[in-house]
Amino acid sequence: PWRRSAGGAAAAALLLWVVCVLCRRKRKTGEPPLINGWIPYLGKALPFRKDAFKFLLDQQKKLGDIFTVHIAGRYITFIMDPFQYVYVIRNSKQLEFHEFADKMASKTFDYPALSNVKFPDLKENLHRIYQYLQGKPLEIISDHMMKNLQDIFEWKCSQATDWETEKMYKFCCSVMFEASFVTLYGRVPAADGRKVISEIRDKFIKFDASFPYLAANIPIELLGATKKVRKELIHHFLLQNMTKWLGGSKVVQARQDIFEKYELLGDYDKAAHHFAFLWASVGNTIPATFWAMYYLLRHPEALAAVRDEITHLLQSTGQKRGPTYNIHLTREQLDNLVYLESALNESLRMCSSSMNIRISQEDFVLKLEGDQEVSLRKGDWIALYPQILHMDPEVYEDPKKYKFDRYIENGKKKTTFYKAGRKLKYFLMPFGSGISMCPGRFLAMNEMKML
Numbered sequence: 001p002w003r004r005s006a007g008g009a010a011a012a013a014l015l016l017w018v019v020c021v022l023c024r025r026k027r028k029t030g031e032p033p034l035i036n037g038w039i040p041y042l043g044k045a046l047p048f049r050k051d052a053f054k055f056l057l058d059q060q061k062k063l064g065d066i067f068t069v070h071i072a073g074r075y076i077t078f079i080m081d082p083f084q085y086v087y088v089i090r091n092s093k094q095l096e097f098h099e100f101a102d103k104m105a106s107k108t109f110d111y112p113a114l115s116n117v118k119f120p121d122l123k124e125n126l127h128r129i130y131q132y133l134q135g136k137p138l139e140i141i142s143d144h145m146m147k148n149l150q151d152i153f154e155w156k157c158s159q160a161t162d163w164e165t166e167k168m169y170k171f172c173c174s175v176m177f178e179a180s181f182v183t184l185y186g187r188v189p190a191a192d193g194r195k196v197i198s199e200i201r202d203k204f205i206k207f208d209a210s211f212p213y214l215a216a217n218i219p220i221e222l223l224g225a226t227k228k229v230r231k232e233l234i235h236h237f238l239l240q241n242m243t244k245w246l247g248g249s250k251v252v253q254a255r256q257d258i259f260e261k262y263e264l265l266g267d268y269d270k271a272a273h274h275f276a277f278l279w280a281s282v283g284n285t286i287p288a289t290f291w292a293m294y295y296l297l298r299h300p301e302a303l304a305a306v307r308d309e310i311t312h313l314l315q316s317t318g319q320k321r322g323p324t325y326n327i328h329l330t331r332e333q334l335d336n337l338v339y340l341e342s343a344l345n346e347s348l349r350m351c352s353s354s355m356n357i358r359i360s361q362e363d364f365v366l367k368l369e370g371d372q373e374v375s376l377r378k379g380d381w382i383a384l385y386p387q388i389l390h391m392d393p394e395v396y397e398d399p400k401k402y403k404f405d406r407y408i409e410n411g412k413k414k415t416t417f418y419k420a421g422r423k424l425k426y427f428l429m430p431f432g433s434g435i436s437m438c439p440g441r442f443l444a445m446n447e448m449k450m451l
Contacts, residue, residue: 066081340449
């Protein structure tokens, strides 16, 4: 009986697989080449997750610059030609991003969706807050960041009796997290304030390790202690805790003021929003800072050029380096450090690998360059994968090699790059594009330059 039941189960499974294969999506006229994969639901998720860059290059060689792939229940149309990017980026009506991001963020960070009718105009009001990350407000928050970084180093030096060895990623995480936290949310005035921030950081690291799975729509209940850690992190940002912190930023205060206008937004929900903002502030900046330092340290000629540039700037402004000196650099001065910025851009080019995603709001035909047209279905994802551009030998000579001065030409910032003899509008995209462009990109670059 056991053999018969096992055989029956196998037959049923085989029948189910056959049904799934027969009923799976089929390519229609005008649609890009379709890659389904033989595993129901997963499709090509496994080879894509193993090495997305290689997988996409292989498909491009076989199928051309536009193709659709079934990945974990989603159909994603990849646009591989950088000259076609603009037609995706500027089509914000039919190719939407904010609704997708809202749904993912609300589920990941455990707060009600911004589009919820209970909170009219909340999304728009929060987006207006990004003005505090530009212009004069950016200069103020950058000044505070530099001061806090120097305070952290001064404190660490005062606690050390001898040189210590630490893993570089741990060092970057420790310094950048505390500096960002204090700059944005303020100091924890208790005697063990630094310990409290360290505890938040440790929990943050645990949550961040699960973030890719949450973003991939894997239930948090399947991710061990992640749900418990998330709840503990959110509780740190309850109003009764945040009111004790001193010297927070205007951007966080402005967000608090907006949340207080919505009576139906619970205290836990407000705290969850604050936690999400913290993740957005450091989740990608910390690894980006690590890679920037890694490449500089691995290339002595790059480190020497950057140090000479900084030394020259300090001398020209009458400042000195050392534990007893405070350094102050304006945003304009930071922007004029062309070797430092080029080195950072080069590490971002080599290490950034995120997709730029849009969601098709309806069945429609996307018109592209050269009278090319692509039929898209409602609910499909459209993706740009900038790493393909960043590692394109037609755009960047010897793209696998780190060249700290790649973005410098005649002593100035180089912003002109070509492919097949044509000038590219988009040549470096570590912070997204169009409506999905990271609003904190200027602060992130300033942070990395300061460290």
